């Protein structure tokens with residue numbers, strides 16, 4: 001089986017993107033072809049540069065152009081697209097070009113606390129406000145709706161009344177960094 005080529009899409013800090021880059025360094029199953037962001041000033045771009053991973057900075061019009069994105073990823077012979085803190089909707093043309101081969105991580109136990117606008121601290125605030133006793137992460141294939149698509153894995157953490165957005169975010173981030181690369185490796189090898 002040939003080594004799969006992965007593109008990582010990220011919009012922000014990129015801690016998951018970096019974690020994935022480190023995990024797949026010199027890895028037989030996959031190679032990180034580039035990190036793409038919809039923000040030219042996204043910290044993830046500098047961090048990827050520092051790890052000698054090619055970066056692609058587009059603006060919001062370009063990333064909304066599904067034909068452009070699909071053509072670029074096909075030209076780069078991408079096998080899977082990994083969304084790691086990517087805050088733009090994936091154009092249908094890109095989903096059509098990579099059916100079942102766009103993976104996303106969401107910081108809650110979907111279908112709870114998902115959908116438009118549910119990202120970052122908004123998710124943790126909603127979980128804490130709801131009085132839930134647990135939260136966690138969901139890794140899923142991407143389809144046309146925000147945070148829908150086949151769920152590949154979920155990992156849980158407890159939520160206590162003493163938890164704050166920061167403490168919950170820390171628990172979630174631990175799960176993301178511990179499991180996302182592993183689930184990616186298993187999914188692309190299957």
Ligand code: GRF
Nearest residue numbers: 013014015016085105106107
């Ligand atoms: C993570 O919470 C992830 O679940 C969500 O966006 C956040 C990205 O964080 N998709 P980072 O930029 O990777 O640190």
